[in-house]
Amino acid sequence: MHAFDVLGDPVRRRILELLAEGEATAGAVGEVVRAEFGISQPAVSQHLKVLRDSGFTTVRPLGPRRLYAVDPAPLREVDAWLDQFRRFWTPHLAALATELARGRRQRRLAAEGTSNEEDEES
Structure with a gap:
């Protein structure tokens, strides 16, 4: 099963988030x-089995229980595949980060100006 077929299911994605x-x-x-x-x-x-069989999780027995954990190897493969597309969103995210920082700075300066004005009036 292809990695995106595995990750395309919301239940399996949630299981990976938990793990x-x-x-x-x-x-x-x-x-x-x-x-x-x-x-x-x-x-x-069945979802746990798909994740295990596709290599996204490992399982180890502990007495009568089975402990599941994320196996990062397939996620690294997905990340490597996505790397060829990052150029499409990275500049936009960087621009967004700049705008957010600018907005925080403006709000901070405005708040400092308000508090300085209040101090001067007292």
């Missing part, structure tokens, strides 16, 4: 996903 916070049991992941998506435990298990 990005750290290793978790299948049960803990299942509780969150079932609550958020209203799917059954077997459906969650």
